[in-house]
Each structure stands twice: as C-alpha cells, then as structure tokens.
Amino acid sequence: MTLISKEALHKKSPQEITTLLYEACITNLEEAKLAIQDKNFILANEKLQKSNDILERLGAGLNYEAGIIADQLDAVYNYMADCLIKANLNKDVTIIDEVLKLLIEISSAWRKSLVENKNVFPKAAKQKANAYEQHSIYGD
Numbered sequence: 001m002t003l004i005s006k007e008a009l010h011k012k013s014p015q016e017i018t019t020l021l022y023e024a025c026i027t028n029l030e031e032a033k034l035a036i037q038d039k040n041f042i043l044a045n046e047k048l049q050k051s052n053d054i055l056e057r058l059g060a061g062l063n064y065e066a067g068i069i070a071d072q073l074d075a076v077y078n079y080m081a082d083c084l085i086k087a088n089l090n091k092d093v094t095i096i097d098e099v100l101k102l103l104i105e106i107s108s109a110w111r112k113s114l115v116e117n118k119n120v121f122p123k124a125a126k127q128k129a130n131a132y133e134q135h136s137i138y139g140d
Helices: 006-010 014-037 041-060 068-090 093-116
Strands: none
Touching: 014 041, 014 093, 041 068, 068 093
C-alpha cells in the first residue's frame, strides 16, 4: 500500500477518500490473513484493528441525507466490524474471507458508481463540511 502525504490527502474529494479507505481496509485484511497463516498473531491483531478503525471511519463519513442506503451501509459496516472482532479473537481466516467478500463487492460497486456518475461528483476544493472532517477526532 502506498502512503500518501497529508497535502495530497487534503486535495482528494470525499469520494476519492472513500475509495482509498476501501483499498486500505482490503489490504489490511489480506495482510491479517497472511499473518494468521504464518502464526504472527501480533501482526494479525494490528491489521484487524486497523481494518476495524477504517470501518468506523467509513461509517462516520456516511451522509445520512442520502437516504436509506446510508443506513444500510452503516448496518453492513457494523456487521463487518463485529465479524472482525470475532475473527481477531479466534484468529479465524474464514470470517476474514467473509468480510473481504463483502468489502470487495461494496468497493467495486463504489468505484463503478464513481465512473458512471463522474459529473455528479465534481472535483471541487475540499471543504471542512465534508462528512469525514465533521467527525474527525484528530486535530490539524
């Protein structure tokens, strides 16, 4: 996974940030699976916790004014987070696979939506009002 600078991140639209969060979560889950298979449980724990943090951030970034889809995504994110807690406790890769399958499907649909609706999501200057920053727990 490529790290991007804080400046580059601030130039991203909320839609691009969502895409990056999906990619990071998928990468962390794949690395957690490998760590479990290698019996590196400390690394697996770190990767699963990072994945849970990303799911929490995805939930915090939802725009509930968008309608029922936001509520449904929130429920799916919470379900995946609960699954990852169980996977972490039991070091169970089958649970991680289940979450990966869901996340890859959601990520793919998200990317497809961005391509099909590129004019709907104009690349404007990032405003403090975007959902991710409204719920930010970190200061600048």
